Amino acid sequence: MTAQSEAIALPVATRKQRTLWGDVWIQFRKHKLAMFGLAVITLIVVGVLAGPLIYTKDPEYIDFTVANQPPSLQHPFGTDNLGRDGLARNLFGGRISIAVGIVAMLISMFVGSLIGAVSGYYSKLDGPLMRFTDMMLALPLLPLLLVIILLFRDTLRAMFGPETGIFLLIVFVIGILNWMPTARVVRGSVLSIKEKEFVEAAISIGTNENTVLLKHVFPNVLSPIIVAATLSIANAIITESALSFLGLGFPSDVPTWGRLLYDGKDFMTFTPWVVIFPGLFISFTVLGINFMGDGLRDALDPKLRE
Amino acid sequence: MGRYLIRRLLTAIPTLIAISFVIFAILDLAPSDPTGNLPLTIPPEVKEQIRESLGLGQPFHIRYIKWMQQFFVTEPLNILEETTGITIGDSTSRFRLRSWQTRGPVIDLIIERLPQTLWVVGLAYLVSVVIAIPLGVISAVKQYSWIDQTATIFSMIGFSVPTFFTGLLAIIIFSVHLGWFPSFYDTTHQVTDWPSFIFQVKQIILPVSVLALFQTATLNRFTRSSVLDNLPQDYVRTVRAKGFREYYVIMVHVLRNSLIPVVTLVALGIPTIFGGAIITEQIFRINGLGALLIIAIQGSDIPVVQSLTFIFAILIVLFNLIADVIYGFLDPRIHYD
Numbered sequence: 244m245t246a247q248s249e250a251i252a253l254p255v256a257t258r259k260q261r262t263l264w265g266d267v268w269i270q271f272r273k274h275k276l277a278m279f280g281l282a283v284i285t286l287i288v289v290g291v292l293a294g295p296l297i298y299t300k301d302p303e304y305i306d307f308t309v310a311n312q313p314p315s316l317q318h319p320f321g322t323d324n325l326g327r328d329g330l331a332r333n334l335f336g337g338r339i340s341i342a343v344g345i346v347a348m349l350i351s352m353f354v355g356s357l358i359g360a361v362s363g364y365y366s367k368l369d370g371p372l373m374r375f376t377d378m379m380l381a382l383p384l385l386p387l388l389l390v391i392i393l394l395f396r397d398t399l400r401a402m403f404g405p406e407t408g409i410f411l412l413i414v415f416v417i418g419i420l421n422w423m424p425t426a427r428v429v430r431g432s433v434l435s436i437k438e439k440e441f442v443e444a445a446i447s448i449g450t451n452e453n454t455v456l457l458k459h460v461f462p463n464v465l466s467p468i469i470v471a472a473t474l475s476i477a478n479a480i481i482t483e484s485a486l487s488f489l490g491l492g493f494p495s496d497v498p499t500w501g502r503l504l505y506d507g508k509d510f511m512t513f514t515p516w517v518v519i520f521p522g523l524f525i526s527f528t529v530l531g532i533n534f535m536g537d538g539l540r541d542a543l544d545p546k547l548r549e
Numbered sequence: 550m551g552r553y554l555i556r557r558l559l560t561a562i563p564t565l566i567a568i569s570f571v572i573f574a575i576l577d578l579a580p581s582d583p584t585g586n587l588p589l590t591i592p593p594e595v596k597e598q599i600r601e602s603l604g605l606g607q608p609f610h611i612r613y614i615k616w617m618q619q620f621f622v623t624e625p626l627n628i629l630e631e632t633t634g635i636t637i638g639d640s641t642s643r644f645r646l647r648s649w650q651t652r653g654p655v656i657d658l659i660i661e662r663l664p665q666t667l668w669v670v671g672l673a674y675l676v677s678v679v680i681a682i683p684l685g686v687i688s689a690v691k692q693y694s695w696i697d698q699t700a701t702i703f704s705m706i707g708f709s710v711p712t713f714f715t716g717l718l719a720i721i722i723f724s725v726h727l728g729w730f731p732s733f734y735d736t737t738h739q740v741t742d743w744p745s746f747i748f749q750v751k752q753i754i755l756p757v758s759v760l761a762l763f764q765t766a767t768l769n770r771f772t773r774s775s776v777l778d779n780l781p782q783d784y785v786r787t788v789r790a791k792g793f794r795e796y797y798v799i800m801v802h803v804l805r806n807s808l809i810p811v812v813t814l815v816a817l818g819i820p821t822i823f824g825g826a827i828i829t830e831q832i833f834r835i836n837g838l839g840a841l842l843i844i845a846i847q848g849s850d851i852p853v854v855q856s857l858t859f860i861f862a863i864l865i866v867l868f869n870l871i872a873d874v875i876y877g878f879l880d881p882r883i884h885y886d
Contacts, residue, residue: 276705378567381869383861385824386842390854391575393846481711485828488713489843501713508717508832512732515721522714530709 270542277538283531287524291337294330302331302498311514321516323507333520336498340480341528343414343499347479350418352425352472359429360464364437364456373430380423388482391416392491406497413492417479425471432464466543470536477532484525500525557873561866568862569620573613576851619646620856624656650850658841658853659860665736666837669753670826673760678815681765682808685772689780689807690799700769707766716759716832723755730755733834756833764822771814775807782806809879816872820864 271277295302306326314321320329362372392412399408436442437460445459446452484501486492493502500521507517591599607615624646646655688697707715724732731752740746779785780803788798827839834840838857845853 374564378564378571381564381568381862381865382571383820383824383858383865385827386854386858386861387572387575389827389843389846390858393849394576477709484711485713488828489831491846504713504717511717511721512725515725518714518717518721522710522717526706526710526714529711530705533705533709 267539267542271538274538274541276534277542280531280534280538283527284535287337287528287531288341291334291341294334295338298330298334300328300331302327302335303496304328311510313514314516320520321514323517324510324514329516329520332498332503333500333524336500336503336521337524337528339410339493339497339499340483340501340525343410343417343483344476344480346414347417347421347483348472348476350415351422351475351479352468353422354419355422355425355471356429356461356464356468358422359426360433360456360461362426363430363433364452364460369430372426376423376426379420382420384420385482385485388416388420388486389489389491392486396491405494409493409497413483413486417482421475421478421482425468425475428467428471429464432467433460436460436463469543470540473532473536473539477529477536480525480528480532553877554874557870561870565863565866568866569617569859570613572855572858572862573616576855577609577612616646616855620859624654627654628656646852646856648845648850648853650845650848650853655853655856659838659856662836662838662841665734665835666823666826666830666839669734669756669829669835669837670760670822672753673757674764674819674822676757677761677764677768680761681768682772682811684765685769685811686776686799686804686807688769688773689776692777697773700773704766704769707762708770711828712759712763713828713832715762716756716829719755719759720832736836756829756835759832760822760826760829764818767818768811768814772807772811775810776803779803779807809876812879813872813876816868816875820861820868823861823864 271281304327306322308326309318309322310324310326312318312322312326314329318328318330320333322329323332358372358376362369362376395412396409399412402408403411433456442455442459445455450459480500483492483499484504487499487501488505488508490505492505493499495502495506498506503521504518504525507514507521511518627645647653648655648658651658684696684700688700691697720732723729729751731748732755734752734756738745738749738752740749784806785798785803788802789795823838826837827842829835830837830839831843842854842857844850845857
């Protein structure tokens with residue numbers, strides 16, 4: 244009946260064709276703070292990617308004659324106690340901080356969606372997997388992160404070199420300890436979607452279970468995953484900065500924003516700009532991502548659309 | 550309710566055992582050697598003896614069981630003896646859980662550090678609850694008013710700006726430029742008279758406000774959305790239709806229902822704030838539990854790290870349990886069977 248009426252209605256509706264993502268974008272644009280967040284994030288990402296190509300000062304170049312200088316035309320973000328250029332270091336650090344955020348997000352989203360989807364769809368695995376998730380949620384994350392990084396740092400450095408080793412370790416540990424909320428959200432959505440008629444229809448025509456999960460159920464839980472992914476980038480950036488701030492993140496020749504804060508905090512009483520700029524970068528990135536996440540949540544939820 | 554409580558307690562036990570195993574295994578299987586930091590002039594046989602004396606000679610499962618025994622039997626017995634003064638069994642020859650750095654019992658170290666952390670963390674939490682809940686209610690009742698907009702912006706800032714940046718900013722502004730407060734927390738300070746009390750208040754203001762800002766942000770948003778969920782409900786309309794004043798409607802009917810999830814969030818947040826305190830303690834140089842953990846991690850003091858991490862885990866499990874129980878107690882719609 245409904246299919247019939249739709250078939251009749253279709254030729255009448257000669258409006259411009261609208262896609263799912265087009266709708267999302269229309270909705271997203273209405274959210275002022277989200278657009279502000281998007282602008283900030285675009286600015287920062289483009290800045291750290293293209294910035295070092297235009298602003299070609301070496302972030303590691305030490306020049307004691309210009310040490311501890313306040314922001315000026317020569318050094319827009321000032322210089323640190325070794326005379327290294329603040330802007331160059333912040334731009335370079337941003338690349339690493341954002342890379343950590345994105346890679347850690349990919350890991351936690353992959354693990355989280357996999358565990359969530361499997362435990363929501365295959366009821367036999369639901370109990371054990373959710374117990375496992377609960378246990379992971381009860382782990383004290385920050386202490387555990389610190390411990391794991393301290394204990395495995397030297398081994399990974401020896402294996403992959405000082406920078407790649409620590410990058411892999413930090414990204415892996417942050418990713419592997421942050422998938423639990425995603426798994427829960429995905430499981431919840433899968434549980435409700437697998438009861439829907441279209442899934443029943445797919446099963447009734449003999450579609451194999453894995454195909455149903457991948458082709459029919461999974462695309463429908465994509466929106467909570469996207470929201471969770473956005474927010475988890477912010478979370479990963481904060482976690483990495485916190486680790487670096489405690490002196491257990493990247494080594495000092497890899498200037499991530501957190502590491503810049505850590506290195507600068509002993510000098511902040513007389514050269515406050517060495518902590519203010521990286522701190523502002525972290526804060527604006529996280530703020531922008533959070534606003535975007537808020538906007539995406541609203542835009543992806545068809546119930547909230549007018 | 551009673552049966553539910555027992556069942557929850559029983560499921561908490563395997564969770565805790567699994568967590569203790571994970572914590573023990575990570576620390577134990579890690580390729581780091583507690584004797585690695587000793588001078589190279591110590592001959593290998595002596596190093597081996599040191600390892601033996603630290604209890605590292607035995608196989609993994611024996612050490613795990615011994616650690617569990619120390620953690621759950623020996624140390625609680627010792628605390629009991631110290632607090633009550635009774636001697637239970639052979640207390641002097643009991644193998645205590647000792648720090649590798651100080652050689653003192655781990656529990657003593659923790660008891661020594663606990664008050665500082667509890668003061669700062671507890672006070673910050675209290676402040677944030679006292680600010681966040683009324684503000685959240687006002688924000689929801691006067692949605693989109695200037696109070697709501699300001700609270701929203703402040704929450705977003707508190708939520709996004711990490712404590713290690715707000716802490717540093719607070720020090721730069723309030724202690725370096727304005728000179729209002731000291732930049733670090735003096736734990737040895739004793740409150741004896743009025744001026745020393747004033748000093749105590751001054752030095753605790755910065756760390757507490759930094760921690761509270763973050764916590765307030767989360768709680769405030771949560772309270773606001775919870776009240777907003779309740780406002781359009783039928784029972785609110787009924788109360789209004791009966792002619793009660795709006796103040797009464799909000800304070801008595803809406804508030805009681807909207808605070809149910811907030812109370813559980815408050816309970817759930819208590820253990821996580823200990824994690825946040827690690828950073829705040831580092832910024833303001835408070836020698837609390839977080840600082841102890843950092844020192845122990847840097848010195849590969851495995852017994853202290855294991856115990857502290859496990860205590861944090863126990864707190865999380867415990868407050869999860871408390872949150873569930875409170876929820877069931879406050880919300881009569883929830884039936885546990």
